[in-house]
Amino acid sequence: MSATPVVEVRHISKHFGDGPTRVDALRDVTLDVYPGTVVGLRGPSGSGKSTLLNVIGCIQEPNSGQLTLNGERVYDGAWLRRDLRRLRLEKIGFIFQSHNLLPFLNAWENVAIAHILAGTAAAVAKQRAEELLAYLQVEHRKEAMPSQLSGGEAQRIAIARALANDPRIVLADEPTAALDSQRAGTVIDLLRKVAAERQAAVIVVTHDNKIMDRFDHIYSLRDGALEASYANAA
């Protein structure tokens, strides 16, 4: 394990509302995620998993604490960067529960759009997208529209899109929720491969107990606080 974590969460707190309606979504959460590892975030509904993922993904602003991504302090009581979308584009790949492929783009275009948003020319973006689809073994479906893809194929293409700009951090929000256990296992194995080969830190929010043994490290949240943290045996 590398000495420098890719994701450093320090004393992060986040609450919604004030006074009697205040809800503490995150309470003094501290965790590190190292490159090349796949980390699971588990906990019951309302435990703060998704809020933590949103904070790490720079989508929701916490109320206090520090957040460092790939060695760059991005939050310290306030966002330290104004262009958070650019930050996300450059450093973070997102994988969603229901793949969220753009329905009006075909498979390779869904991957290439991430390259294009980063400023890559369309021809180069297409070439890179095809390489990624080949890497994830769905190149033969590159012309298919999302509505023509199976759940597993769509999720692989979503993973390809998340990897498009070679991010050091991949955040996955229940990526296996819509898949059967066999496909769910395949997706997590794929994420393990990505983490290992690309030295990325992969954080997966999940409820799925069947895949818990495939994570390198599991953080368990309850009522917004870190309840337990344990590493799986190699």
Add this chain to the structure above:
Amino acid sequence: MPATTYAKAGPLGARSDPDMNLAVKDIRHNLGRFMLTCVGLSLLLAIVLAMVGIYRGLIEEALGLARSAQADVWVVEGRTRGPFAEASRLPADSREAIAAQWGVAVAGSVSYQNLEVDHRGQIKRVLVVGAEIGRLGEAPAIVEGRAILRSRYEAVADRRTGFALGEQVRLGRDTFSVVGLTENLVGSGGDPVIFITLRDAQRLQFLLTPAAARREIARTPEAAQSSDTVNAVLVRLLPGVEPKQFADSIARWKHLSALTDEEQETVLSRSVVERARRQIGLFTSLLLVVSTVIVALIIYTMTLDKKKSIATLKLIGAPDTRIVGLILQQALAMGIISFVVGMILIHLAQGYFPRRLVLETWDALALSAIVLLVSLLASAWGVRTALKIDPAAALAG
């Protein structure tokens, strides 16, 4: 898992022109719905174009007869703005008095009378113009046949009357032979014009049925004889004579008024077709408002349909300019496609309108600019909605 290798992406920041147009991709994805909306909108815009065309046609028709007379000054009954806006009656000998004035090149008496004519079993409304042979006011620009040469019972009709060359037409109690045809010459009410001699027109206007004539002679013998009146005297001036000055000098004769050709056109375009102009203007504005609302609703609905896609785009790092561009481009595409289809439709349907439709390039250009503006305005709602979409919405199952 097979050991497929992947070449990592190069460093970010090497910017080039991205050319994956999301607006076009989304339109292609929903092509049927988009085109159906465009067709609906194009019908509305075609109606807007038709309204503008009808208005231009009204003006053209209203001015057509006055312009064709090629008069510099219209002498009419005192304190009237006749003969089109108001009734005007002058003694026929006014022409001689006016023709004798300094500065007059030619002068001609004319009469105007609306009439219903039975033509092959169909009742047609026409405007009968009585003019003197060889003088100002007679039929201009004959496209087929010849001008009236005989002093009685010859007519030159506009093609819109449906009369054929050589046809015998009954006007009042007399039968006329159509010797010539004009094209697109109608009165301000849209009725096609028939030219006959002034003498025939006076007879047509004032000749009573025998029974009515007997009664009138018994009642007021003098009045029954006074049919030698005209509606206006048209004057063409010698070069260098100022029409306004001449008109003012004629107006000093208390029983006459005079309008320059310019004033006559103003009276026709402002007074005679004013109500129609306002009505059409109101309808056109309403249709443009309806078009704006339709574009706004469609763009808003399309934006709502893409809510998750927009949230995903924002989440993966798309800047607002790209999101706004997507919506604006779709709104503009909708406006442009609808306008072009509307133009094609109205050009195809132009000949089927009962009144003349005049489609001018400048009107089309102005409307295209308005449509672009309307599209931009209409997209504002969709843009606002898109900008308010939270990227976190992409994560919600």
